[in-house]
Amino acid sequence: MNTLPHHAIGVDPNLPDAESVMASLLYVATLYIKKPSHDLARQALQLAETLTLPEYAESDLICRVSRRLCVQWTLLVNEHAQFRPVADNIKTTE
Numbered sequence: 001m002n003t004l005p006h007h008a009i010g011v012d013p014n015l016p017d018a019e020s021v022m023a024s025l026l027y028v029a030t031l032y033i034k035k036p037s038h039d040l041a042r043q044a045l046q047l048a049e050t051l052t053l054p055e056y057a058e059s060d061l062i063c064r065v066s067r068r069l070c071v072q073w074t075l076l077v078n079e080h081a082q083f084r085p086v087a088d089n090i091k092t093t094e
Helices: 018-034 038-051 060-093
Strands: none
Touching: 018 038, 018 060, 038 060
16 A cells, blocks of 8 residues: 655554545445445545645645535535435334
């Protein structure tokens, strides 16, 4: 796994680089498309939030895209959370 350059001040050299985080996010998004779930949406949001950290501000493009991804995944997480109690009630009544 690639890591950020060691010359970056205050950055953990064991952190994955932005490309690795984005690849993980795309993998989770693919899983989500196949079978949407609250857990996968939360995992994708966490990865998108990771890309907003200063350590990943390698370019303006990464900053803009990561913020947009956070908004989109936040909406999906909130949508799942909104309907989750209904699904939980259905399971307990069956």
